Amino acid sequence: MNTPLIQAPAREMLMLLEGLAAFSAPGPGVTRLLYTPEWLQAQQFLQERMAGMGLAVRTDRVGNVYGRLGGSQPDSKVILTGSHIDTVLNGGKYDGAYGIAAAMTALNYLQQTFGQPLRTLEVVSFSEEEGSRFPLTFWGSGHVTGLYDGSEAETAADSEGVTIKSAMEACGLSSEHPLGDLRDLGDHKAVAAGQTAARTDIGAFVELHIEQGIVLEQSALQIGVVQAIAGQRRFTVKVGGTANHAGTTPMLHRRDALAGAAEMLLELERSAVEAGDPLVATSGRLEVYPGTSNVIPGDVQFTLDIRHSEAKRLESFCSGVMAGFEDIAARRGLTLEVVRTLSTAPAPMDQGLSRTLEQICLSQGRTFRTMISGAGHDAQLFASGCRTAMIFVPSRAGISHSPDEYSSLEELAAGLDVLTAMLYELAYKES
Structure with a gap:
């Protein structure tokens, strides 16, 4: 399995991608939010295609869809591959969907070419990853891995007040009757809300994805072998000063919250540049009160998003930044309140599997590099x-989460080749 695939599988994959892109709410790009009619239609479309490939199809209680190619060694653990079906608002047609279409195509090719694997292969279309509709992320994979127990569905609601539970029921899903109108050809039993449904039968997970960045294109390379997914820290920072008349308050007597916040953000940028790759730091939202042109700002609130692939360096950088903010606030006579809103640990990929991917790229004549993923997956x-x-x-151009998101068929086919070879190594080899 070291030679590139023939072109037919790549065309099959592209047809799946185009088919999925048709299930979208009106508007530019692709909008397919969790538990909407478009989402349900897309998952049902995938079930039909998986069944047509001869895969055993099932769904779990949150609507993750699986296509199973059973192995001859029933006691061996499952090799799982796939990605997420949901999108951001007005997103592109490759984010998430590419990993599903490629995984389905790879399993179909392997089955037709090599027959039954030794170890069971499964493709999965996770119900949600983006957090675009409800105030949580990884709802699909979070149930597979035990991050969620289902009780969150009772309280988590979208901007219109619809809870996850209500939205699930509208799609024929519930914790008591998890299959609803979606069919189940597997043997997994329902699990009541409040009990973990984490699977323990998975031996390996492989995800193929567009980069959503510009590194590979700028380097003119075909494949990125991810070494780790960066950990994230998110904060809300409130800076308090004194609102006062813009014309009558001397400069040296001001407690200007916006000037203090501006100095903090410049310090953040300076520190991040000094720290170097792969650390990144961003402030994506800033609110000023009272927000009028002739009043000195009395209060400012801004967000921070800081990421690094090493936990100790991430924590050290955040601590240093906060200490710097405190010094700035004290010197300017301002108050400072910092609330951590998100903390995820860096996720290193398996070194052995990464080396296998590198060997596959070499054997296929693919250009590649190892890299860190700054985005979550x-x-x-x-x-x-x-x-x-x-x-x-x-x-x-590194564009993603946009209608302009694009990867060429040649680039997509290269990823398919590498994924297929990797699944062959994991499921068909004796070792």
Whole structure:
């Protein structure tokens, strides 16, 4: 399994991608939010295609869809591959969907070419990853890995007040009757809300994804072998000063919250540049009160998003930044309140699987590099529980979460080749 695939599988994959893109709410790009009619239609479309490939199809209680190619060694653990079906608002047609279409195509090719594997292969279309509709992320893979127990569905609601539970029921899903209108050809039993449904039968997870960045394109490389997915820290920072008249308050007597916040953000940027790759730090939202042109700002609130692939360096950088913010606030006579809103640990990929991916790229004559993923992915939830690997292909101009998201057929086919060879190594080899 070291030679590139013929072109027919790549065309099959592209047809699946185009088919999925048709299930979208009106508007530019692709909008397919969790438990909407478009989402349900897309998952049912995938079930039909999986069944047509001869895979055993099932869904779990949150709507994850699986296609299973049973192995001849029933006691061996499952090799799982796939990605997420949901999108952001007005997103692209490759994010998530590419990993599902490629995984289905790879299983179909392997079955037709080599027959039954030794170890069971499964493709999965996770119900949700983005957090675009409800205030949580990884709802699909989080149930597979035990991050969620289902009780969250009672309280988590979208902007219109619809709870996850209500939205699930509208799709024929519930914790008591998890299959609803979606058919189940497997043997997994329902699990009541409040009890973990984490699977323990998964031996490896492999995810293929567009890079969503510009590194591979700028380097003119075909494949990215992900070494780790960066950990994240998110904060809300509130800076308090004194609102006062803009014309009558001397400069040296001001407690300007916006000026203090501006100095903090410049310090953040300076520190991040000094720390170097792969650390990144971003402030994506800033609110000023009272927000009028002739009043000195009395209060400012801004967000921070800080990421690094090494836990100690991430924590050290955050601590240093906060100490710097405190010094700035004290010098300017301002108050400072910092609330951590998210903390995820870095997720290193399996070194052995990463080396296998590198060998596959070499054997196929693919250009590649190892890299860190700054974006979050379903793979990070599996990394602590089973061997996990992740493959990137280039994204044009690094654009993602946009209708302009694009990867060429040649680039997508290269990722398919590498994924297929990896699944062959994991499921068909004796070792």
